[in-house]
Amino acid sequence: xxxxxxxxxxxxxxxxxxxxxxxxxxxxxxxxxxxxxxxxxxxxxxxxxxxxxxxxxxxxxxxxxxxxxxxxxxxxxxxxxxxxxxxxxxxxxxxxxxxxxxxxxxxxxxxxxxxxxxxxxxxxxxxxxxxxxxxxxxxxxxxxxxxxxxxxxxxxxxxxxxxxxxxxxxxxxxxxxxxxxxxxxxxxxxxxxxxxxxxxxxxxxxxxxxxxxxxxxxxxxxxxxxxxxxxxxxxxxxxxxxxxxxxxxxxxxxxxxxxxxxxxxxxxxxxxxxxxxxxxxxxxxxxxxxxxxxxxxxxxxxxxxxxxxxxxxxxxxxxxxxxxxxxxxxxxxxxxx
Numbered sequence: 001x002x003x004x005x006x007x008x009x010x011x012x013x014x015x016x017x018x019x020x021x022x023x024x025x026x027x028x029x030x031x032x033x034x035x036x037x038x039x040x041x042x043x044x045x046x047x048x049x050x051x052x053x054x055x056x057x058x059x060x061x062x063x064x065x066x067x068x069x070x071x072x073x074x075x076x077x078x079x080x081x082x083x084x085x086x087x088x089x090x091x092x093x094x095x096x097x098x099x100x101x102x103x104x105x106x107x108x109x110x111x112x113x114x115x116x117x118x119x120x121x122x123x124x125x126x127x128x129x130x131x132x133x134x135x136x137x138x139x140x141x142x143x144x145x146x147x148x149x150x151x152x153x154x155x156x157x158x159x160x161x162x163x164x165x166x167x168x169x170x171x172x173x174x175x176x177x178x179x180x181x182x183x184x185x186x187x188x189x190x191x192x193x194x195x196x197x198x199x200x201x202x203x204x205x206x207x208x209x210x211x212x213x214x215x216x217x218x219x220x221x222x223x224x225x226x227x228x229x230x231x232x233x234x235x236x237x238x239x240x241x242x243x244x245x246x247x248x249x250x251x252x253x254x255x256x257x258x259x260x261x262x263x264x265x266x267x268x269x270x271x272x273x274x275x276x277x278x279x280x281x282x283x284x285x286x287x288x289x290x291x292x293x294x295x296x297x298x299x300x301x302x303x304x305x306x307x308x309x310x311x312x313x314x315x316x317x318x319x320x321x322x323x324x325x326x327x328x329x330x331x332x333x334x335x336x337x
Contacts, residue, residue: 004054010045011038012110014202015075015235019044025071031059036068036082048082058084076235097133099193100125101181109170110202122166122197124181135161139185146178146196148335149298150310154179173201175208178333180304196304207232208336213246221323226261226270228318229295229334239292239317242272246318250280259289261318268297268314268321284316291317294337302329 013022021044030036033056039047048070052058059066070080101124105115114120124141126134133139141163143155155166168179180196209232214225226246231239242259245251251260256277261270272290274283283289297314299307307313307330321332 005052007050009048009050009106011048011070011072011080012045012202013072013075020075022046022072023074025073027068027070029066029068031066031084032056033058034084036070096129097183097185097191097193098127099181099183099195101179101195101197103197103199107197108200108202109173112170114170119167119169120199122168122179122181124164124166124183124195126164126183126185126193128185133185134164136185139164139183142182144180144182145172146180146300146333148310149308149312149333150306151180151304168199170201173199175206176200194304206238206336208334210332210334218323218326221326224265224320224322226263226318226320227297227332227334229297229336231293231336241317242274242289242291246270246320250275254280259283263320265320265322268319268325269316270318270320272316293317296335296337298333298335299325300331300333301327304331 011022011024013020021041024038024046027036027038033053035049035051037049037051039049066084068082068084070082072078072080101122103120103122105117105120107120108114109120112118122143124134126132126139126141137160140157140159142153142157143166144151145154154172155163157163166179166181168177176198178196178198180194183193184190209230211228211230212225213228214223216225217223228241230237230241243261245260246263247260248263248265250262250273251258254275256275258275260273262273262282263270271282272284273280274286274289275281295315295317296312297316297319298310299313301307313319313325313332
């Protein structure tokens, strides 16, 4: 029997470095068996109560994760997404391994601290069937950080309880940072298991997010989309899009100074085009018209491993992606400078 569980977290907003009280819209997307309720503001924070009913499958038995949408209407209009996932510890006697990484104190640094501390602890939970192998001396853990398209060692391999936790300092996170735990049980010839976690730093003035013009799911490898990296500073978008037209052919009847993003379906990188009054010109690298920031894109596969041998997949604020660029599940990461 699985008992009911209730957890709380808070929605926090800042205007610059000033903490303000956010206003929320209607929360949606919770799976069957889970309720998410917003409480009254306290200390400029909106508490969220997440209640999971006893013996709940959280949606269908085969559903392992999902997203809850939390609209914010003030001080800016945006949409927060609360990601949830479930992990089965397997049936008694099963030999399958399950590795889960979580942060007991939350995944956000605010003004250099997390719950009053300048560091947070990442914790691994490692099961073989229904047997907890987390603190076993035969369980070995390696912690890595994703940087510039590849995983680098963040904490050297260690065993048992000394290796199943990892300390992350606020200085280790610039905007966002993704960490991965690699675990194995027994000799070096045994299989590796992985799980990842993303930590957010709300101290920095800039925040980037990725939009898709056609959703995030392709069916039977069929589909295409443009991915757009949007950059924010203190609630305002900086280096915004020059146009919302993404096409293989130039728009008809343009006016002088019009822009569009030219798609070439054989390559992910698009070109920024501007109409001079007599012809369309490629201004992707033009100092007067190009985007102020540089955008470098990388890919990770379904296991979190770097694709493209760790090299950049594409560059530019807008890139083109189709079914040939996605294998089962592909994570796209954009680094902004």
